[in-house]
Amino acid sequence: MRLAFKHLATATASLVFCVASWAQTGTDARRPPAVIPLASEPAPKLVVFAPLADALARGVAIIQFRTENVRVMPVFGTSAVAVSPHLGHLHVTVDDWPGTWAHTSEDPIILVGLKPGPHKVLLEVADPSHKIVTGETVVFTVPETPGAKAHRH
Known part of the structure; x- marks a missing residue:
């Protein structure tokens, strides 16, 4: 056996x-290797949703988004620009503030401690070399809540 x-x-x-x-x-x-050349890939697209109303009533803006034809990842540098499918990250600007930050995940953008009143957040998809590819602006108002302070983290 x-x-x-x-x-x-x-x-x-x-x-x-x-x-x-x-x-x-x-x-x-x-x-040739079984990959799609970057020139034939569709352009990255960003879809941004209005902040969640329940959290906004507490002064917290939770902004959900999704991307198409690009993966949001913490990858940077000129050599990563040629990777297929496209890689990138988001540049986030709040209320025309001169600074931005790089958001490197598919997690929602969470802003805490916003004062009551109108706000706008610019989300821009950037390639790994920080070249802006596309962007969307979301405009919202944090409601005035009587007797409540803005949520602090």
Whole structure:
């Protein structure tokens, strides 16, 4: 019985090697890699949703978004620009403040401690070299809540 398993294992290994050798022909070595060239990929798209109303009533803006044709990741540098599919991150600007920050995940943007009144948040998709590809602005108002202070984190 032990001898039969040994021969079966040897035959199986030979068959796997034979199939693997047959699957790799000389023409395969000359084929281009199975990736989509960046020039043929659709442009990145950003879809931004209004802040969640329940949280906004407490002075917390939770801004959900989704991207198409780009993955939001903490990857930077000019060599990452050529990666397929597209990689990028978001530049976030609140109320025309001169500074921005890089948001590097698909998690929602959460802003805490906003004063009551109108606000606008600019979300821009940037490639790994920080070149802006597309952007959207979300405008909202934090309601005045009598007797309540803005939520502090």
